[in-house]
Amino acid sequence: MDVARCTADGIVYTVELFEGRGDSFVSQYRRLLACPECGGPAFYRRESTKGQAACFGARPHALKCSLGAAEGRRAGTMGPGEQESIQPIERILVDFNYGAHEEVNPDDPGQVVDPNGRGRRFTPGTGRRQSQKHRRLSTLLKNLIYSPAFRNSEQLIALPKGEYRVKELFVEFPSVSETMVGSYRGFWGMVSDAAMYPKGNESLWLNSGGRDAVSVVVDADLGEAFQKRYPIFDPEKFAGSYVLVFGELRLSQKNKLYIAVKVLDQISLLLDDQQ
Structure with a gap:
């Protein structure tokens, strides 16, 4: 991405103009950047020690953002299939150990933990038992980034400390x-x-x-x-x-x-x- 908008002063900067404001300015305002078209969170990266040029970037862009299309598909975007997308019917068991699972209330939803410390009992519906799957942190992170529906959901997520709602955890x-x-x-x-x-x-x-x-x-x-x-x-x-x-x-x-x-x-x- 050739340009980025600074949310502090509203100016759309090229890399040259941004760096031209000096190191102190760059250090402070690199943390306040957005895509000038879609408003997605943006970043600035200095020239690397191996000579890669300084640049702006943003992720994620809005779906139809032309600047996002120009950047191409970035690493860490949601891939196809069930391995990346978390289904809304799932009860999530967090896999901290890449397969060495610790059983966390595998058969009973148990206590839903309030982030402020107050537990309450979860009463499941009368239908079929909810599907539950182990999910790695990398999969959780991708869904948090690219799925507003997931990060605002009521889904249950099980940790050794107890169970939480996704939107509260x-x-x-x-x-x-x-x-x-x-x-x-x-x-x-x-x-x-x-x-x-x-x-x-x-x-x-x-x-x-x-x-x-x-x-x-x-x-x-x-x-x-x-x-x-x-x-x-x-x-x-x-x-x-x-x-x-x-x-x-x-x-x-x-x-x-x-x-x-x-x-x-x-x-x-x-x-x-x-x-």
């Missing part, structure tokens, strides 16, 4: 607030930029926006295993990816919202195809 990054601190959710959204910090004990910070926006922090102890799963050596390459992480929202002493990843099975990334 998953929170997109722009909707995260301090009122959720201490709560366990499935947090997801686009990564605007990434960095290694602090020096000497480098955790990976996947940022979703400005200083007040939430970040996902991959613990330094997971570095080797994380890099085997996602072989990216330049943090700039994470720009434009999507991430889903299960965990508890925290607030640092400097009032920074973040989710700490200490177990690799609790996180999934969908990387942009230009990587």
Whole structure:
């Protein structure tokens, strides 16, 4: 994508014009970009260490967006068949271990968990027992990105902590607030930029926006295993990816919202195809 609209000032930038505003401007406003035609969430990626040119991109575009058609089919879009699309009749069993399933109330829906800590009993209908399937985090993330019907649904999703409604469990990054601190959710959204910090004990910070926006922090102890799963050596390459992480929202002493990843099975990334 050759251009992107900055949601802060309304200007449609080319890469050259955007970079011409200086590093400080780029660092701040790269987190506030959208497709100028359809308004889909956009990103900026600096020139890579291997010489790939700086660029804009957006995902997902609206269905008939001409800029989306020009970009072509991107990695991480919904593929055909049942392996990607979650059917509305399914009760979802989350597969954190790529097939090493932990049985989570397999025969009885049990308690539906309120994200604020109040459980209530779910009473199934009188019809046929609901279909239930194990789903990987990557499949859940794709459906969250590309299916508004799924992310706003009443479907049940089973975790070791209990059962939740899909629309109550998953929170997109722009909707995260301090009122959720201490709560366990499935947090997801686009990564605007990434960095290694602090020096000497480098955790990976996947940022979703400005200083007040939430970040996902991959613990330094997971570095080797994380890099085997996602072989990216330049943090700039994470720009434009999507991430889903299960965990508890925290607030640092400097009032920074973040989710700490200490177990690799609790996180999934969908990387942009230009990587």
